Amino acid sequence: MGVVAIIGAGATGLGIAWDLLLRGVEVVIVEKDEVAGGTSGRFHGLLHSGARYAVTDPEAARGCAEENAILRSIAPDAIEGVGGVFLRKKTDPLEFEDRWVDACISAGIAVTPAPLPVIHSEIPGLAADITSAYRVSDAVLEGFSLIEMLVKSIDRLGGKVLENTLATGVEAEGEAVTGLIVSRGGASQVIGCDAVVNAAGPWAGEVGRMLGGEISVRPSRGTLLIFADRRFNTVINRLVPPGNGDIFVPHKRVLIFGTTDVGQESPEPPPPARNEVVNLIKIGQEVFPDLADWRLIRAFNGVRPLYRGKDDGRSSRELSRDFVIVNHSDDGGPQGVFSVVGGKWTTFRLIGEKCGDRIAEYLNIDRACASKEVNIAPLPKKAFTPLSAIACECERVAEAEVGDASESPTKLRLRSWFAMGPCQGTFCAHRILGRRDDTGAELAELRAEREKGIFPVSWGDTAKMLAMQRSVRFQALGEPWDD
Ligand SMILES: Cc1cc2nc3c(=O)[nH]c(=O)nc-3n(C[C@H](O)[C@H](O)[C@H](O)COP(=O)(O)OP(=O)(O)OC[C@H]3O[C@@H](n4cnc5c(N)ncnc54)[C@H](O)[C@@H]3O)c2cc1C
Known part of the structure; x- marks a missing residue:
């Protein structure tokens, strides 16, 4: 059937992987950070009805409207x-x-x-x-839940997600791509494959150039x-x-x-x-x-990967929220290399379908898209009951949900939701990360990451709250004082 290597484990890359696996294609996804470490973990959380774009971007609006109905069912x-x-x-x-x-x-x-x-x-x-x-x-689209559901579904069908793995280039024999070169744990290795998809979101421009093509992305x-x-x-x-x-x-x-x-x-x-x-x-x-x-609790931001065709002078607000699939061989690049740019979280399944069609055609695979009909694996229900021992009070995270130390602090936070509530982890981060081997470094990293979003909103009561949280951490919990 063929092997497809996908660069980027955001909504786009996972959606493409899910589509291809349902067609029986083997898939390896490489992600330089952790899953959803890019824009897909930093969005507004809206499953669009399409109405926002009806006047200015009718194609994107239609796509959102159809996907809204499909995602509610799958x-x-x-x-x-x-x-x-x-x-x-x-x-x-x-x-x-x-x-x-x-x-x-x-x-x-x-x-x-x-x-x-x-x-x-x-x-x-x-x-x-x-x-x-x-x-x-x-x-409301719960992005982190859907990411977890997709990863689970991909795993069930034998797809591989390699985190902390940076794509650095491609190998080709004759005109066709034969492998994706990656750097993993400091070592370079080649993942043999029959096609490569660049789903690197706002990084798609630089990844596209690395793959031998000019992909015009407007980060916004x-x-x-x-x-x-x-x-x-x-x-x-x-x-x-x-x-x-x-x-x-x-x-x-x-x-x-x-x-x-x-x-x-x-x-x-x-x-x-x-x-x-x-x-x-x-x-x-x-x-x-x-x-x-x-x-206010905090501010955060993300970067949209908007597609801007050659010589397109429009501002990012005017650029379409629709997506494009570029075949690198159309511009003299290797055969079997595709870049996908643009779209919305709401349309990730549709992007997967359209990209799956192009790759199936390239690999001569005669299996239609099935992602409209197959449910994405649900997550286990939350373990919290009134008598559960509590790990995080603000977000009612039970001790049983915290699990072992094999997950990174970020994964653990996004899965369980600890440190996401009004106190931003003042006590629970200390309690939960305090049991792990690398407590000091992990805690310092989490404190710095949370405060990055609190500082811009810290005036009035929020500033008082931040001062109190810092002094609790320093005086009661014995954490270092950080200016
Ligand atoms: C502020 C904001 C609000 C938004 N709100 C909404 C909304 O409410 N509803 C909606 O439908 N859409 C929304 N969107 C749009 C939506 O979030 C994005 O379209 C979508 O998340 C893009 O997903 P992606 O997978 O293409 O990119 P990303 O999620 O960025 O994934 C790309 C991945 O590629 C990885 N990568 C990059 N280079 C390499 C490399 N060389 N090797 C390996 N991995 C690499 C990155 O680490 C990253 O994880 C919003 C966007 C923004 C910025």
């Missing part, structure tokens, strides 16, 4: 069907509302007008000048804020053309608000900046006038 455990609303303020253009309703209807996206008194009673604190409201089928940074309270149970979108600070997503016990769109050269996000936070809050106050008083 991965229900990773989706919270909260629904969404689009709200127009009196000062927002009515003309856009009319165009948006028409565009949603032609993209097959259901929109239902909602009475304003009902909306105000469901969403406390809304600005008084909300003039129109529509319900759509937005939902988005900043998000996490508020401590889940104040309402629906996704809120502002009914305006996509812009900054126009979406609120309730996620587990918190609320995620954002985002921004800033073009940058590097695929890596810099630490979130205070001025970005302040600007976002100002924009958000137009919808929730008392937003500045809501308790």
